Amino acid sequence: MPATLNSFALWGTLGLIGIAVPIIIHLLYRKNRKQTDWAAMELLRKALVMRSGQIKIEDFLVLALRCLAMLLIAAALLRPILDSAASKWIGEKHIGMVVAIDASLSMGHGEHSRFEKAIAKAQQVLSTAREGDPVTIVLLSQNPEYIVRAADYDPAKVENLLTSKLTKPSPYPLALDSNINLLAELAGELESGTREVYLITDAQEADWDTLSGNSRENLREMTRETGFFVLPISTDGEGEENLSISSLNYASGPLQSSGVARFEAVVENHGREVANGASIEFLLDGKRTRKQEVGQINPGDSRVIPYFANFNNPGDLSLEARLISNGDDLDADNGRFAVVNIKDSVRILCVNGNSSGGIGSNSRSAVYYAVRALRLKSSTPESAMEVTQINATDLPLEDRLDDFDIIVLANLGNPAPETVARLHGFTQRGGGLILFTGENFIPGAEENTDPNEFFMVGEGDDKKSLLPAIIKEAKTAENETGWSLKTPDSDHPLASIVKRLPEEIVNSARINKIIESEPAPESQVILRIAENNMPLLLARQIGAGSVLMFTTSADRNWNALAIHPLYAMLLQQAATTMSSQPTSRLTACGEAMVHSIQSNAKRLTVVKPDGTSDTIRPAQIGETLNIELTAELPGIYQYNDDAGSALTAVAANIDPGESNVRVIASKSLESEVDSIGLKVIEPGSSAAAAIKSARRGSDLSSLLLTLAILCFLIQSIIAKIFTKKISRGETDVAASLQLSQVAAARRS
Secondary structure (H helix, E strand, O other), rough: EEEOOOOOHHHHHHHHHHHHHHHHHHHHHHOOOOOOOOHHHHHHHHHHHHHHHHHHHHHHHHHHHHHHHHHHHHHHHHOOEEEHHHHHOOOOOEEEEEEEEEHHHHHHHHOOOOHHHHHHHHHHHHHHOOOOOOOEEEEEEOOOOOEEEEOOHHHHHHHHHHHHHOOOOOOOOOHHHHHHHHHHHHHHOOOOOEEEEEEEEEOOOOHHHOOOOOHHHHHHHHHHOOOOEEEEEEOOOOOOOOOEEEEEEEEEEEOEEEOOEEEEEEEEOOOOOOOOOOOEEEEEOOOOEEEEOOOOEOOOOOOEEEEEEEEEOOEEEEEEEEEOOOOOOOOOOHHEEEEEEEEEEEEEEEEEEEOOOOOOOOOOOOOHHHHHOOOOOOOOHHHHEEEEEHHHHHHOOOOOOHHHHHHEEEEEOOOOHHHHHHHHHHHOOEEEEEEOOOHOOOEEEEEEOOHHHHHOOOOOHHOOOOOEEEEEEEEOOOOOOOOEEEEOOOOOOOHHHHHOHHHHHHOOEEEEEEEEEOOOOEEEEEEEEEEOEEEEEEEEEEOOOOOOOOOOOOOOOOOHHHHHHHHHHHHHHHHHHHHOHHHHHEEOOEEEEEEEOOOOOOOEEOOOOOOOOEOOOEEEHHHHHEEEEOOOOOOOEEEEOOOOEEEEEEEEEHHHHHOOOOEHHHHHHHHHHHHOOOOOOOOOHHHHHHHHHHHOOOEEEHHHHHHHHHHHHHHHHHHHHHHHHHHOOOOHHHHHHHHHHHHHHHOO
């Protein structure tokens, strides 16, 4: 039984009503008789009975043709689709097409790019459509772009769009999982007997190997009503060599005037052959400051290239790493960008939470070792740390927390709700908060209070914690030597310090006591205890700022870390990272971000990487501007105020996953998607021929309407012939009366 595009219940009911109409009329005319008593008529009754039988047969034939015509009209309105081998000869092939062209960054690979090949393949697919068929052409990526959408196919117009406007792919990833839902939606928009979806792609391994189970089920559901074809444009192993810069990150060192900081660029070989002969350039504010040979990199390996940058003036500084490689067929991933904020100095407020050992007393305060660590290089201008220390009782008197970049709280327990709210606002506006635990973090047994409640802000369902962890109870090491640090697997700058130190030095930093905790939602564990895997250092982003929490104390009461060289390194690095926030100025092409700055400007001018500029009105909350950015190009986006003064900058980079240009083998792809119902058209075959051979489904609507009209014409002709036949052979009054009734019935 053929499928139907329209509702069978609705149009089937209307069809039955239509068929019933001529039958009802026929029955009504049969009952519409006048009884006439006439003696002479009895003589002709036998002859009339014979003639009446003949007329009934003729009337039933006319009635059957009329009912058949109504039945064919109803069937045509159902828009039946014949999906079988017979569809090649019966009906019309009105095809609704969705031609989806992979426009992700990897499609730019090759001397004659994969994207150019995809456009040529799309032209072959569209050549199988007829003018007027509904067609959608979409460029698939994280941000899909429509060339035409559910429009009547105009070959000349579409050819012009494909050849003149589509010159290069986007800088975005494919986002295959989310785009599968989009393809189902686009196919559903097409008003056509047969719907077909064509995905023209380079079939990256990274896309198809990670296809989710939900997407597979959606594809399986779609292919029940829609033909789905995948057209890989690359043959197995063809053109898969690529060298890229996958990251450019701040690693360590002061981000201050006259300072020197370490950055690291990672160069990866995504190909199947050894890469050699490439070099890398580093640029500060657009000026080249260093060039270095990369050296040999084996297939699938990477190499870290360090770069030490010198800073002379405060403000935002843009960095670029640029790869120079002969024979690299994907230029778009040969550049990487970063923006860092250089400060004159870092202002730090250290708060002592001990009930004894206050500032000026003989015993040492909880922040004594933290202050020493932060001031180690305060005498040298290249690493100035302006440290102020107070007791916890004086913290409510500090009415200008925003005068500081960092606030360090050591062993502070049971803070007032007003104090917690002020600290929360401080971090939201971009400040850095460092927390050390201690005895005061654990309430006494008589208090019977959850210590996490002390650091909550808000009310009811909006209640949020300031801590990056859910704290539980204190744990003490079973032996006197204490616990050691586990080799971190985090990519945080503080974890990088531990990774670079020799193992024997790291192992000498012993921890005797911590507060057991588990990471809060959206927090990151930076360091753990080796023996029990419990968190030692956690981080969490709050608004434009961040919070770091050590689960041990800031002094020697709970550890030997406070007198270890690693302690000063961690605090120095934490102060630099949290005050400059180098990662807050990074975004990925195609992803929306909100960047907050302190300014009263009503309008901003954003200068894009290609030199063009736009004027924007940012959302303003007090003295904070929230700048929304969705980067379309990789590079530096510079924001200036009305007077043209630089306010801030953001660096946008491509998704490093697009640099892996390896494709899945056609046979492997075919076996992968065959169970889902997708058909793979081999790269070397003719797309048009394969499509025409596989195409099934013909719209029978026009054929059925034609047959319905033909039935109407035939019944009209037959009714007229039968009526004339009766009139030629009858002269008596009775026959004339019967003729008038029959003719009237047939005309109706």
